[in-house]
Amino acid sequence: MSLQKFTPLIQTTVADSIQVKQSFFDTHLDAVETCARKIADTLTAGGKLLLFGNGGSAADCQHIAAEFINRFAMERPPLPAIALTCDTSVLTSIGNDYSFDDIFLKQIQALGRPGDLAIAISTSGNSPNVIRAAEEARKMGLFVVGFSGTAGQLQELSDIPFCVHSPVTARIQETHILLAHILCDLTERILFA
Ligand SMILES: O=C(CO)[C@@H](O)[C@H](O)[C@H](O)[C@H](O)COP(=O)(O)O
Ligand SMILES: [Zn+2]
Secondary structure: OOOOOOHHHHHHHHHHHHHHHHHHHHHHHHHHHHHHHHHHHHHHOOOOEEEEEOOHHHHHHHHHHHHHHOOOOOOOOOOOEEEOOOOHHHHHHHHHHOOHHHOOHHHHHHHOOOOOEEEEEEOOOOOHHHHHHHHHHHHOOOEEEEEEOOOOOHHHHOOEEEEOOOOOHHHHHHHHHHHHHHHHHHHHHHHHO
16 A cells, blocks of 8 residues: 555544544443434424535535435435525625524524424534524424534534534544534435335
8 A cells, every 4th residue: 555645644534534433422322212213203394404504514504404405315205405505695785784694594584484394514513603592492382402512502502412523624624524414324224125
């Protein structure tokens, strides 16, 4: 095997990513299945999923919403999920006229209904726009699932907190998207298998 300059770094990064994921799922097995059942119950009762987060987590919101609306691995009816990260007119008007901290809050107020399920994603657990929207979602009677890192306020605001223990943002995000894929898979199996 050839050894180039960055070979050790690549190997260490891959090993670290695997270790963070393994340790997260070892300690959250029950919570993952409980969350999938809650998502399935929400959708069966006519509720919808609302997702929000910044940067890479914004991309995750769109990715996850697409899995629910289109399909993950099974031929089945579309499921309602909205990423609050997509509409540039909404995001820029709220950011411009009010505050960037309100870009998700106002969308939760406009689109959220009691019985819906919010998925709030923040690796720091402290991004003000995510925290404000999660607080509002709880007040309005939505069920809040928080994808976070080790620290931050998001975990206290979440009905189900998923805290990934790593000091590296990228490793946390990699675990979040694996978690999301597993939740999509389980939801399809619960509802349609
Ligand atoms: O994807 C990455 C880093 O991997 C970045 O875009 C990252 O998501 C951004 O810096 C976010 O603004 C971080 O926000 P948060 O996860 O702490 O709420
Ligand atoms: Zn990233």
